[in-house]
Amino acid sequence: MDFTLSERETYFRDRVKAFIDAEVTPRQDEYHRQHHEGDPWKVIPVVEEVKERARAAGLWNFFMPPHSGQHHVDDTFEFEGTQLTNLEYALCAEEMGKIGWASEVFNCSAPDTGNMEVLHRYGTREQKERWLRPLMNGEIRSVFLMTEPAVASSDATNIETRIVRDGDHYVINGRKWWSSGVGDPRCKVGILMGKTNFEASRHQQQSQVLVPMDTPGIKIERMLSVYGYNHAPHGHGEVSFTDVRVPVENVILGEGRGFEIAQGRLGPGRIHHCMRTIGAAEVGLEKMAKRLLSRVAFGKRISDHSVWEQRVAQARIEIEMTRLLCLKAAQTMDVAGNKAASQEIAMIKVFAPNMALRILDDAVQAHGGAGVAEDFGLAHAWASQRTLRLADGPDEVHARAIARNEFGKYGDWKVDRPSNDRGPEVSSGDIGVSR
Known part of the structure; x- marks a missing residue:
């Protein structure tokens, strides 16, 4: 087993590390000063400045998955990013993880990364033009709206937000929280998961739709703290949706495909x-x-x-x-x-x-x-x-x-006990052991 890094793996890791050492680490004090000045929910100038330098250096959108040669009929190669493998990206991401704001510098911060992958993999050409392109350009931010306060969202089939078709629109009603990124003033679009069919089989009830965050009926009820930290300007919010209407073409992949x-x-x-x-x-x-x-x-x-x-x-x-x-x-x-x-x-x-x-x-x-x-x-x-x-x-x-x-791996295994050894009575909490 060879653990030696390839030339390409080393190349990208070292370039990311060198950029962070030269452009990000020396500006930590500047970042913290700007972060704590005035309204915390703002665009931080030093981040935008360093982002431009990273993009000019070609250190941008590392996370986008390499194409498999199987493209959607209306897809093109223009939405592909740097084309790193997961292994190559892992080495770069470790370097980014050393400083909290480094990922954004390379346009590789969550939840935008996951949302861009969804649009890249499942979106229509129109959805990509409207939302994926500005996200890949680092012009806007986004939010993923899945977790809900009223149910155990660790089981995604519990989600109760309703997405009801009404002619050429879907009407959304529900409440989400831990909506990461919703506090950023550049957050322009959300990917929302809810139910379009409460009667379908368990994993076909959910759908995901694109929701412009300036749509009437959307309200940020509050921003949530994490052990006392507000995580501004990114933040995690509780968001309500009251009769929010979005066009039916905003559904991703199709109804029932959310899970x-x-x-x-x-x-x-x-x-x-x-x-x-x-x-x-x-x-x-x-x-x-x-x-x-x-x-x-x-x-x-x-x-x-x-x-x-x-x-x-x-x-x-x-x-x-x-x-x-x-x-x-x-x-x-x-x-x-x-x-x-x-x-x-x-x-x-x-x-x-x-x-x-x-x-x-x-x-x-x-x-x-x-x-x-x-x-x-x-x-x-x-x-x-x-x-x-x-x-x-x-x-x-x-x-x-x-x-x-x-x-x-052991689905057919049975407890095997000699017939002349009755042994102690086994309670429902005990585990039988083969002899």
């Missing part, structure tokens, strides 16, 4: 999060190590206390394990397709955020009181990573899929 689209969208989105998470964990470990080497307690550097040696060693081990699993998932997606990689995607989606949270928590501990303040950015990083145990499906849903796949 299918969601599955296609969330696979790549899940692994993109994990790639960036590895970068965040690397930063956490770096800050922890530097802090431990620079402080003295009880007569010696904190780094020389054995408990911290153990924590730092464990952090490095877990980062390396996570990276390998993430790259395996990416390569499996490239070679065999997203569906074939579902087990690897589920495993990395569970493990990566939990890994990063452990390392960031240790980094906070290493910094003492400074860790829970915002002086070193660790508290905000921890809060952001904690949301990923819920985003794109909670841990429990992915663990369920992993376990069911594992049980499926």
Whole structure:
């Protein structure tokens, strides 16, 4: 097994890293100053400036999937981006994950990435011209409207938002929340998932429609905080839809195809999060190590206390394990397709955020009181990573899929007990073990 990176993989990773080192990292203070000045829900000038430089350098839209040669009849090659594989993009995304605003610089930030993939894969020519082109140009932002406050949205079939046909329009009524990106003043379009047919089979009730965010009847009820942070100017909102009318041609792929689209969208989105998470964990470990080497307690550097040696060693081990699993998932997606990689995607989606949270928590501990303040950015990083145990499906849903796949390998297995050994009575909570 050869773990050597190809020339192309190294080329793009190194270009992204070099650009971040030269253009993003030195402007961190400028970014934070602009971010905290005045209204938080605004376009931040330094981001727009660096975006133009990245685009001019050809470092743009890395996430768009390579074409398979199978194009929609009205599709063209003009909506294709840089054409990186998932594996190539994984290496770039890890670098982007080290600084919170770096992804947007390359036009590679969620939820726009997933929404652009949906439009690229399933959209009509007209839908692409109206929405995909300005998204790929970085001129507008978007929102994905799926999760609802009234139901357990980890099971997408619970979604209750109604999409009712009325002549040449759909009428939408419902309420969404954790609508990421809706606070951005450039958010011009949403992809909304709701039900067009409550009587159809369980996975054919849902549809997805494009909703211009200036349509009458749409109201941002409130912006939600994440452990006290508002995540401006991106933000996560609770949004109500009251008799919102959109043309029938705004449906994506067709009625009853919403669940299918969601599955296609969330696979790549899940692994993109994990790639960036590895970068965040690397930063956490770096800050922890530097802090431990620079402080003295009880007569010696904190780094020389054995408990911290153990924590730092464990952090490095877990980062390396996570990276390998993430790259395996990416390569499996490239070679065999997203569906074939579902087990690897589920495993990395569970493990990566939990890994990063452990390392960031240790980094906070290493910094003492400074860790829970915002002086070193660790508290905000921890809060952001904690949301990923819920985003794109909670841990429990992915663990369920992993376990069911594992049980499926032994579907015909039966408890085998010798006839002369009755053994103890087995309760419903016990698991029989073969002897």
